[in-house]
Amino acid sequence: KPGEQVENGGAEGGPKKEEDDEEISVAEKALLQKIVRKGLIENKNDIEVQRKDPSSPLYHVKTFEAMNLKPALLKGVYAMGFYAPSKIQETALPTLLADPPQNMIAQSQSGTGKTAAFVLAMLSRVDTTKDYPQVLCLSPTYELAIQTGEVAARMASYDPDIKIRFAVRGEEVNRGEKITEHIIIGTPGKVVDWALKFRFFNLAQITVFILDEADVMIATQGHQDQSYRIRKGLTNPNLQIMFFSATYDEEVMEFAEAIVSNPVIIRLKREEESLDNIKQYYVQCKDKEEKYQAISNIYGVITIGQAMIFCRTRQTSMWLAEKMKKDGHAVAMLSGELTVEQRIAVLDRFREGKDKVLITTNVLARGIDIEQVTIVVNFDLPVDMKRQADCDTYLHRIGRTGRFGKAGIAINLVDGSESFAVLKQIEQHFGKKIMKLDSEDVDEIE
Ligand code: ADP
Numbered sequence: 284k285p286g287e288q289v290e291n292g293g294a295e296g297g298p299k300k301e302e303d304d305e306e307i308s309v310a311e312k313a314l315l316q317k318i319v320r321k322g323l324i325e326n327k328n329d330i331e332v333q334r335k336d337p338s339s340p341l342y343h344v345k346t347f348e349a350m351n352l353k354p355a356l357l358k359g360v361y362a363m364g365f366y367a368p369s370k371i372q373e374t375a376l377p378t379l380l381a382d383p384p385q386n387m388i389a390q391s392q393s394g395t396g397k398t399a400a401f402v403l404a405m406l407s408r409v410d411t412t413k414d415y416p417q418v419l420c421l422s423p424t425y426e427l428a429i430q431t432g433e434v435a436a437r438m439a440s441y442d443p444d445i446k447i448r449f450a451v452r453g454e455e456v457n458r459g460e461k462i463t464e465h466i467i468i469g470t471p472g473k474v475v476d477w478a479l480k481f482r483f484f485n486l487a488q489i490t491v492f493i494l495d496e497a498d499v500m501i502a503t504q505g506h507q508d509q510s511y512r513i514r515k516g517l518t519n520p521n522l523q524i525m526f527f528s529a530t531y532d533e534e535v536m537e538f539a540e541a542i543v544s545n546p547v548i549i550r551l552k553r554e555e556e557s558l559d560n561i562k563q564y565y566v567q568c569k570d571k572e573e574k575y576q577a578i579s580n581i582y583g584v585i586t587i588g589q590a591m592i593f594c595r596t597r598q599t600s601m602w603l604a605e606k607m608k609k610d611g612h613a614v615a616m617l618s619g620e621l622t623v624e625q626r627i628a629v630l631d632r633f634r635e636g637k638d639k640v641l642i643t644t645n646v647l648a649r650g651i652d653i654e655q656v657t658i659v660v661n662f663d664l665p666v667d668m669k670r671q672a673d674c675d676t677y678l679h680r681i682g683r684t685g686r687f688g689k690a691g692i693a694i695n696l697v698d699g700s701e702s703f704a705v706l707k708q709i710e711q712h713f714g715k716k717i718m719k720l721d722s723e724d725v726d727e728i729e
Pocket of ligand 1: 320323396398
């Protein structure tokens with residue numbers, strides 16, 4: 284379908300849904316999503332194979348042992364705590380590791396194991412007897428490149444002969460020097476400089492080319508053109524191309540087809556979210572102050588698990604965070620004025636469970652799945668620009684996919700007739716009752 288961009292709950296591209304007062308780039312969202320991820324996202328859907336080479340049937344391999352990996356790499360995989368391949372890995376890895384090499388375009392949401400798959404494939408292809416770059420991995424940003432490099436270094440820790448070099452800002456090569464590392468992980472601009480301008484390495488010697496986070500790549504000015512320039516220099520007859528994206532739409536697929544010739548195309552659709560297993564409540568309040576009081580009353584209950592509190596504006600979220608802190612409640616806040624490093628630190632602490640409550644605004648949280656959250660508080664109900672219920676955002680915040688058997692709780696704070704009407708719209712849309720809760724009597728929450 285044209286313009287289909289369901290993977291992030293329609294997060295990017297479309298019209299803004301609320302009075303957003305802070306922006307976050309697609310690249311940063313992808314990074315934050317990685318930071319907050321605890322482990323693999325399971326997905327009950329089947330892999331869709333959209334195109335394959337009829338002469339070599341696609342097969343699935345259910346164990347890492349059956350993939351004929353080098354022993355040191357198998358050891359590295361186990362040391363990372365991976366016991367069995369993820370769904371996308373079961374299908375992608377046999378193709379990525381096959382001989383003769385095959386090109387692949389793979390799409391699945393963030394957290395499904397794409398990075399681990401291509402890192403394993405690229406490490407397997409390295410010939411450490413040759414001291415020049417053979418693998419080139421393009422990432423859209425400095426931070427994403429570093430994340431990938433860290434995975435590669437960990438997975439290669441039992442094969443210390445494999446050397447990796449980052450081509451990112453801050454890294455320099457002396458004029459006239461030739462790069463001897465086997466793997467280059469970098470951003471397009473720096474790679475263009477190193478390969479085409481200064482010739483620190485020879486693109487024609489690259490036998491594995493990975494383009495990661497393709498959807499983020501095309502959202503960044505200039506990256507697509509730089510990718511094409513790099514692609515042109517990749518003339519090795521044995522070149523294998525691996526192309527990955529978290530989302531799927533026409534633009535990404537056009538980019539993919541322009542980069543990758545004769546690909547096997549696989550896709551794992553995101554699981555539908557639902558409100559089954561979610562207990563939904565609302566608390567009737569008079570105003571903002573009463574909403575605050577309601578949160579204070581239920582603080583003890585919401586901190587049994589981990590909770591997120593959504594506010595419509597940054598102003599409200601800052602006000603709430605200040606007030607809660609003053610009252611001695613431990614809360615963290617994710618907001619627009621933090622630096623990237625600070626945001627990473629906030630999400631790191633939340634992932635580790637050091638903070639139990641995270642206050643945020645819509646924009647920052649939209650499209651970031653924080654799966655360990657068991658309680659969601661809508662300090663403000665999600666509405667669109669016409670102040671009607673934004674049911675998609677509601678579902679994305681609160682809904683769970685089939686894999687979560689465990690129950691979740693949603694608490695909606697309502698003040699005034701307008702927000703009560705929004706609540707009723709949401710109730711009607713999903714056909715599920717939202718129960719009234721007396722915040723003085725939180726024992727009702729199970
Ligand atoms: P993606 O690139 O699709 O976002 P990643 O490769 O980063 O996914 O994997 C998501 C998370 O799952 C990471 O924390 C990673 O360490 C973990 N992971 C990846 N593959 C496996 C596996 N086979 N078994 C267990 N955990 C895995």
